[in-house]
Amino acid sequence: MSSSESKTPEGSKVHDLFDGGRLLDQVEAIGRATSDKIPKPPDTGGMNDITREELNAILENRQLKADARLKEFEGRVTDGLVRMDHSLQLLDKDLAGIRGLKGTIILNSVLSVIAIVGITIAVMAYGVANFDSGRDTSAALQEMKQQSFETRQLLEQVKAQQKAPQATQ
Numbered sequence: 336m337s338s339s340e341s342k343t344p345e346g347s348k349v350h351d352l353f354d355g356g357r358l359l360d361q362v363e364a365i366g367r368a369t370s371d372k373i374p375k376p377p378d379t380g381g382m383n384d385i386t387r388e389e390l391n392a393i394l395e396n397r398q399l400k401a402d403a404r405l406k407e408f409e410g411r412v413t414d415g416l417v418r419m420d421h422s423l424q425l426l427d428k429d430l431a432g433i434r435g436l437k438g439t440i441i442l443n444s445v446l447s448v449i450a451i452v453g454i455t456i457a458v459m460a461y462g463v464a465n466f467d468s469g470r471d472t473s474a475a476l477q478e479m480k481q482q483s484f485e486t487r488q489l490l491e492q493v494k495a496q497q498k499a500p501q502a503t504q
Contacts, residue, residue, distance in 0.1 A: 385393075
């Protein structure tokens, strides 16, 4: 295998065939071990070495971009938390009415039971009073009938006595 065949540029069919160049790198490493001369890859021939200042500038630029993204993300998170806190406050206000409603429902239930018991007792008392009134009325009616009967007998005796002296005259 010649050195030109083993060194194919990325994106070629051979490069893709060898799993992104990993197998190709292994073949090159074996070739280097057998030869003292390390050939430069053809795709890096025209590049310059980077200076320390350029590297620092690039790293600083990337750091500034990362910081800006982080600040933007923090701003979004903070905004989301503020909106969530506001929503929770509104929900708490809504639930405060429900908490009061629960107490009102329980109070109204207890008062309704008391009212039903009171109405039942009043109806029973009214019924007993009417029954007693009817019994007392019945007793009074019987007594009046008895008095009326006795009054009639006395009246008949008085009439009989008045007729008797007139007949003797």
